[in-house]
Amino acid sequence: MSTKNKIDLRGLVPAPVTPFTRDGAIDHAAILRLGSWLGSFKGVKGLVVLGHAGEGTFLTADEQASVIESFVKSTDGRVPVIAGITLEGTGVAAQEAKRAMKAGAKAGLLYPSHGWLRFGYQKGAPQDRYKAVYEESGLPLILFQYPDVTKATYNLDTLMEIAAQPGVFAMKNGVRNMRRWDTEIPVIRKANPDLQVLTCHDEYLLHTMFDVDGALVGYGNIAPELLIALIEAGKAQDYVKARALHDRLLPVTKAVYHRGSHMEGTVALKHALVTRGILDHATVRTPLLPLQPGADVEIAEAMKSAGLVSDKPAAIAA
Numbered sequence: 001m002s003t004k005n006k007i008d009l010r011g012l013v014p015a016p017v018t019p020f021t022r023d024g025a026i027d028h029a030a031i032l033r034l035g036s037w038l039g040s041f042k043g044v045k046g047l048v049v050l051g052h053a054g055e056g057t058f059l060t061a062d063e064q065a066s067v068i069e070s071f072v073k074s075t076d077g078r079v080p081v082i083a084g085i086t087l088e089g090t091g092v093a094a095q096e097a098k099r100a101m102k103a104g105a106k107a108g109l110l111y112p113s114h115g116w117l118r119f120g121y122q123k124g125a126p127q128d129r130y131k132a133v134y135e136e137s138g139l140p141l142i143l144f145q146y147p148d149v150t151k152a153t154y155n156l157d158t159l160m161e162i163a164a165q166p167g168v169f170a171m172k173n174g175v176r177n178m179r180r181w182d183t184e185i186p187v188i189r190k191a192n193p194d195l196q197v198l199t200c201h202d203e204y205l206l207h208t209m210f211d212v213d214g215a216l217v218g219y220g221n222i223a224p225e226l227l228i229a230l231i232e233a234g235k236a237q238d239y240v241k242a243r244a245l246h247d248r249l250l251p252v253t254k255a256v257y258h259r260g261s262h263m264e265g266t267v268a269l270k271h272a273l274v275t276r277g278i279l280d281h282a283t284v285r286t287p288l289l290p291l292q293p294g295a296d297v298e299i300a301e302a303m304k305s306a307g308l309v310s311d312k313p314a315a316i317a318a
């Protein structure tokens with residue numbers, strides 16, 4: 001049976017960070033704070049936990065299940081929780097999907113097998129991975145398109161075959177090649193009108209906003225109200241409004257996502273959540289490292305300039 005149209009992610013789908021206590025354990029009280037705050041925004045349609053922003057691969061299997069359970073609890077199950085499914089082998093990824101489902105996940109974001117990043121993959125292997133994980137676990141899946149510069153990116157034929165599978169209901173597209181974006185998204189949409197297309201180009205969202213049903217982004221942790229407005233402006237094809245929101249967010253985008261690498265973005269998200277009063281500190285797990293001294297102040301200033309500090313809720317410009 002097709003999973004298409006079962007879960008509606010047409011809006012903002014933040015990928016929450018996983019808060020830790022100062023001594024490195026999972027901070028479930030902070031998860032409840034973060035999840036209930038994000039879930040309080042009408043345009044937030046789902047929470048994708050245990051992704052890159054959630055440091056999902058740095059957690060044990062038991063910790064992963066407990067994070068899913070706490071995020072489900074944070075909105076009393078009202079907002080669907082989707083889990084990152086990241087293990088390399090198809091069989092173990094299917095087991096991971098089953099554990100996620102048992103913990104309360106309503107869907108999975110299936111990552112490419114990690115080794116493909118370096119070596120590439122055999123023709124048909126990505127299609128087989130999506131089919132097998134869905135058939136073995138029953139967990140509805142989001143297709144995850146990696147950047148064109150990696151060997152784990154999927155060409156258009158591969159995307160089309162995965163998108164047409166009954167277990168796949170949405171695509172998170174992070175191709176970061178605008179020639180491919182502009183030519184492939186219309187083709188995929190035409191063949192799969194029910195597939196939900198979500199951008200994940202955190203560091204430059206504007207261009208992708210006019211072609212999508214929503215955004216599945218770590219950025220959603222820290223500026224949900226402005227990103228919801230940006231998605232709405234994109235859907236209305238209102239470039240002037242979208243551009244104004246983009247410009248307002250630009251200092252935050254630079255402070256969080258234009259650092260050395262996307263990995264630092266995760267640490268920066270935690271600092272930004274401190275400025276919003278949701279987290280008390282920005283503890284991360286290695287291999288993530290703290291940002292350089294002063295980065296917290298830069299991030300706080302950027303958040304303030306965008307009107308996103310906790311004592312001054314952001315007003316959405318008309």
Ligand SMILES: N[C@@H](CC=O)C(=O)O
Binds near residue numbers: 051052218
């Ligand atoms: N936004 C990033 C990181 C998320 O998983 C991406 O493009 O993949």
